[in-house]
Amino acid sequence: MALLWSMSPASAQDAMLQRLDTTDDGRQWQAVGRIDIGGNGFCTGALIAPDLVLTAAHCLFDATTGKPVDTQNIEFLAGWRNGRATAYRWVRRAVVHPEYDYSNRIDAARVRNDIALLELHHPIAKSGVVPFQTDTQPRKHERIGLVSYARERSEAPSLQDMCQVLEQRSGVLVMSCDVDYGASGAPVFSFDDTGAPRIVSVVSAMAEIHGKKVALGASLDRPLALMRHALESGERLQDQARVEMFSTGQNRNTGAKFAVPDLD
The missing domain is CATH 2.40.10.10 (Trypsin-like serine proteases)
Incomplete structure (x- = not known):
């Protein structure tokens, strides 16, 4: 399968990861x-x-x-x-x-x-x-986030809540989220009108498309x-x-x- 799309400037700007070191940070x-x-x-x-x-x-x-x-x-x-x-x-x-x-x-x-x-x-x-509640597949360009452990941050989870869906093709979500080894299985969240997170995917892989790092996930x-x-x-x-x-x-x-x- 070939994924053919152009990345806009907004989609290339990954939000910084927030390490959830304290009880207050990680309460949700x-x-x-x-x-x-x-x-x-x-x-x-x-x-x-x-x-x-x-x-x-x-x-x-x-x-x-x-x-x-x-x-x-x-x-x-x-x-x-x-x-x-x-x-x-x-x-x-x-x-x-x-x-x-x-x-x-x-x-x-x-x-x-x-x-x-x-x-x-x-x-x-x-x-x-x-x-967490689960939800249906998010729309293209919808705001999403994820919480994950990964290489060199295995001792505390990190939150990235301002990435987005770049493409949906054949059941695969292509996302601008920042992932690394160990983030496999990390929940991908969409947010309702109240801001409550619902799981819409899990991280399966990382890839590079047009020189940009992306995350790939499956639809539930x-x-x-x-x-x-x-x-x-x-x-x-x-x-x-x-x-x-x-x-x-x-x-x-x-x-x-x-x-x-x-x-x-």
Whole structure:
């Protein structure tokens, strides 16, 4: 797939990242957390229910072997900041987008399916940790933001709330947000009239188009409902697209990496 568009001056001006070092800074974002994967890598995720974390599917695969990661090695650290989390939870099960295939080349088809849900062993019921609502795909040029952990800022989340959607093509959102390794799975937010954040995508990849750094993410829409159904029913869907479900007892090692796709 080729993404053909011209970047306007406004779209090239990324807002500065705000590091959320204090409790006051991060109060609204406690449901965003770092996902630690067997001590060998990390991604970003966000609660969309007290026991459900939304993230990127590629975080659940070993980058060397291509095999699924054992979920017993995955821990969600809600509100992780400077050595402490608001809540610590291990993952019980995980399910990925029905059409995601880690073995495929990293292209637009893989990016648009790069979504996963993690079911926690125990819900997070703390009053300060409020799961986010999800919403439909944002419009082109709509203001968006994201909260993420990444390389060289893994000990506290950073907020960027003034980037925008540059393009939508074949289920892929191209965004002006600033991302780096570790930001995989970071929630992308739109803001309603009251300013309340709603998750509209998760960060899948970073790329460079016309010499400008961009972030790529998948649209949530119907696949999120399918994945929730798969977890609730405890069964793979038979009559619809295949849903992969992982439980404890599978492969132990991981090297979660941030994908850098070839967009041509």
